[in-house]
C-alpha cells in the first residue's frame with residue numbers, strides 16, 4: 001500500500017539508503033534524489049551492480065540478492081509495490097517489442113486503462129508515434145523496422161504508458177554512433193519535456209555527458 005511521508009514529499013525519484021548484497025557481500029549502497037526532468041547516471045565496471053540497482057528500483061530484483069532501502073516517486077513510497085504498480089517506464093538494450101503485434105498494437109497495449117474509448121486510444125497512439133517522428137506507422141510489423149525505428153517505438157511505448165519515472169539500462173548500446181546520439185537526444189528531451197526523473201545505466205561517457213545530470217560511479 002502507498003505510504004505518504006511528510007518529509008519526503010518532494011517530486012521526483014528518491015533512492016533512500018538502498019543497499020544490495022550478493023552472497024553476503026555488499027555491492028551497492030546509495031542515497032540519491034533525481035528531480036523531475038533530471039538524470040542520474042550510474043556508471044561502473046562490468047559486474048559492479050548497475051543493472052541490479054535499476055532492477056531494485058523497478059521492483060524486479062532477482063531474489064538471489066538481499067536488499068534494503070526505500071524508493072519513493074513523487075513522495076510516494078513504492079518499495080513494496082509490484083513493478084506494474086510503480087508506473088516506471090523501463091528501456092533495455094533490446095527494444096523488446098512484441099513481435100506478434102503491430103507497432104500501434106504495441107503502443108495500445110501500454111496505454112493506461114484510464115484512456116477510454118477506441119477513438120481516444122487510437123489518437124493517443126498516433127500522438128505518441130508522432131512525438132518520436134514515426135507518425136503513421138501504426139500498422140507496421142515491428143520486424144520490418146530499422147534498429148533506430150525500433151528504439152523510437154520502444155520509447156513511444158514507454159511514454160504512452162504515462163510513467164512517473166524512466167529507468168534506462170544501456171538503451172543506446174546497440175545503436176551505431178550517429179543513431180545513438182540522435183536517439184539519446186530524443187530520449188532526454190522527451191523525459192525533460194515530460195518532467196520525468198531518469199535513472200540511466202551506461203558504460204559510455206558520451207551517454208553520461210549527453211544526459212547532463214549527476215553521475216554516480218559504483219564498484220570503483
Ligand SMILES: Nc1ncnc2c1ncn2[C@@H]1O[C@H](COP(=O)(O)OP(=O)(O)OP(=O)(O)O)[C@@H](O)[C@H]1O
Nearest residue numbers: 022027044045046047048049050051052053062064
Ligand atoms: N541472477 C543472478 N544470480 C547470481 N548472480 C547474479 C545474478 N544477476 C547478476 N548477478 C551478479 O551480480 C553482480 C552485479 O550484476 P549486474 O548485472 O548488476 O552488473 P552490471 O554492473 O550491470 O554489469 P554490466 O555492466 O556487465 O551489465 C555481478 O557479479 C553478476 O554476476
